[in-house]
Amino acid sequence: MARFSHEVHMRWSDMDAYRHINNSAYLQYLEQARMAMFFHRHEGFSSGTVVARHEIDYLRPVVYHPEPLRVEMWIEQVRGASFVVRYEVFDGDSLAARAATKCVTFDFAIDRPRRLTDEERGMLRGFADDAGAEGARS
Structure with a gap:
């Protein structure tokens, strides 16, 4: 699997009243990591993308600390005008969350x-696992 890894820093303000990272902060972490992956080796998409769907499974609470979280990502389900980014969010060695984002390529004009x-x-194939790359459709 050709995973891309990116570190994201938590902010003190990401904590909720229960003293753990609020669920809404994860969307920002995923976005930061996704943008880092898209622009890692390429200039991104020619006309842009929009998010059609997010899914997040929270596996354990994360309490704020200064060390970054590690987000590992890969691409699945490449279709004619969409693809899915899969994520695993690690707090140290512990898997804290799994997530997916369906992205749709979009012409804003x-x-x-x-x-x-x-x-x-081609860029997406570089981040796909073997089954995902073979299953990509035109």
Whole structure:
């Protein structure tokens, strides 16, 4: 599996009244990590993407500390105009959450989804596991 790993720092303000990281902060962590992956080796997508869906399974509470969380990501379900980013969020060696984001490639000039380009497909394949890369559809 060709995972991309990125560290995200928690903020003191990410804690809730129960003294653990609030669930809403995870969306920001996932976004930071996803953008780091998209721009790691490439300039991103030609016209952009929009988020169609988020799923997060919280496996254990995370209490604020200054060390960053590690987010490991990979790509699955590459379709004509969409793909899924999968995540595992680690607090030290402990798996704290699993998540997925469905992204849709989008042309903002015409306000409609658009097909993935060959260059974008190639970038996504670089982060796909073997089954995901073979299952990618045009």
